[in-house]
Amino acid sequence: MRRKTDNPISKSAGQSPLFGSHLSIAGGMTNALDEAARLGLDSVQVFTKNQQQWKTRPLADDEVGAWRARVAELGWTGAQTVSHASYLINLASPDDVLWGKSIDLMTVEIERCEALGIAFLVHHPGAFTTSTREAGLARIIDAYAELFRRTRGFATVSCLENTVGSGSNLGGKFEELGTLRAGIIGRTGQQQRIGFCIDTCHAHASGYDLSTAESAAAAIEELDAACGLRNIRVLHLNDSKAPCGSRRDRHEHIGKGTIGRAGFAAVVNHAGLRDRPMIMETPKGTTPGGTPLDTLNLRKLRQLAGLRSGERTRGGVRAS
Ligand SMILES: [Zn+2]
Numbered sequence: 001m002r003r004k005t006d007n008p009i010s011k012s013a014g015q016s017p018l019f020g021s022h023l024s025i026a027g028g029m030t031n032a033l034d035e036a037a038r039l040g041l042d043s044v045q046v047f048t049k050n051q052q053q054w055k056t057r058p059l060a061d062d063e064v065g066a067w068r069a070r071v072a073e074l075g076w077t078g079a080q081t082v083s084h085a086s087y088l089i090n091l092a093s094p095d096d097v098l099w100g101k102s103i104d105l106m107t108v109e110i111e112r113c114e115a116l117g118i119a120f121l122v123h124h125p126g127a128f129t130t131s132t133r134e135a136g137l138a139r140i141i142d143a144y145a146e147l148f149r150r151t152r153g154f155a156t157v158s159c160l161e162n163t164v165g166s167g168s169n170l171g172g173k174f175e176e177l178g179t180l181r182a183g184i185i186g187r188t189g190q191q192q193r194i195g196f197c198i199d200t201c202h203a204h205a206s207g208y209d210l211s212t213a214e215s216a217a218a219a220i221e222e223l224d225a226a227c228g229l230r231n232i233r234v235l236h237l238n239d240s241k242a243p244c245g246s247r248r249d250r251h252e253h254i255g256k257g258t259i260g261r262a263g264f265a266a267v268v269n270h271a272g273l274r275d276r277p278m279i280m281e282t283p284k285g286t287t288p289g290g291t292p293l294d295t296l297n298l299r300k301l302r303q304l305a306g307l308r309s310g311e312r313t314r315g316g317v318r319a320s
C-alpha cells in the first residue's frame with residue numbers, strides 16, 4: 001500500500017489521483033524517479049530504453065536494483081510506475097517481418113517492466129496499414145497469444161492506449177479497444193494482464209467531447225460501457241491543441257487547449273478513475289523564470305482535484 005495505514009490523517013487512502021509525468025531516463029533510469037521526487041509527483045512514466053531503436057542492451061542487475069531501491073525510498077509501489085513501449089512496435093502489421101520484430105521488441109518491453117517491478121506497460125494498439133481493420137485486430141490478438149506464451153506468469157499489465165484514430169491506426173474508438181481486450185482474453189484467458197490507458201487529448205481529438213462537465217461525464221460513461229472503468233489502469237492527461245474530432249494528436253498544457261479546465265475537473269474527480277497514475281505528456285521545459293512547466297500543469301491539476309497547490313497527495317494530507 002502506498003500510504004501508511006497507521007496514519008490517522010490518511011483516511012483518503014486510495015482516493016487521490018496519482019499525478020505524474022513522462023520523464024527522461026537520460027543518464028540513468030533512476031534520474032526519472034529523482035526528477036519525479038523534485039517535482040513532487042506521485043507517479044512517473046518512462047521509456048525503459050531508447051524508444052527509437054529496435055536493438056537494446058539488456059538491463060544490468062545494478063540498474064534494476066537501483067530502480068527498485070529508489071521506488072521504495074520514495075515510499076512508492078510499482079503501481080505508481082508506468083512504462084511506454086517503443087513507437088516502432090506495430091502488433092497489427094500485415095508484414096510478417098515487421099510483425100515478428102514487433103513481437104520480439106514487445107517481449108523485451110514486458111520483460112524489462114517485470115524486472116523493474118513496473119506495473120503498467122502502455123502501448124498503442126497498432127496500424128493495419130495495407131490490410132483491413134478486422135485483419136489488424138486479429139493480428140494484435142495473435143501477437144498477444146505469443147507474448148503471453150513467452151511471458152507466462154508475469155505480473156506487468158499491458159495497457160492498450162486509445163489513439164486519435166487517424167489513418168489506419170486502431171484504437172480511436174472505445175468500443176474497438178473493448179473488442180480488442182475481449183479478443184485477447186478470449187484467446188489467452190489472461191484477463192488480469194490486459195487493461196487500458198486513456199489519453200484525454202487522443203479521446204477529444206478522436207471525437208469524444210471532453211470540453212464541458214456534461215460532455216466529459218457522457219464520454220466517461222461511454223468509456224465505462226465499452227471498456228469498464230476498473231480496467232482503465234493509467235490515464236494520460238494532456239490538453240489538445242487541435243479541435244474535438246480533428247483526429248490530430250497535438251498535446252497542449254492543461255487547461256490551455258480545446259479541452260479546458262472543466263473537462264479535466266470531470267476526469268480527475270471521477271469516482272471511478274481515482275487512484276490511477278495520471279501522467280502528463282504535456283510539453284516540457286521551464287518558464288523564463290526557471291519554473292518547470294510540469295510544475296505549472298501539476299498546480300492546475302491539483303486545484304481541479306481540490307488539493308491545495310503544492311500539497312502532496314501521497315502523505316495523506318489531502319485537503320478535504
Ligand atoms: Zn498518451
Ligand SMILES: [Zn+2]
Nearest residue numbers: 201202249251
Ligand atoms: Zn499523443
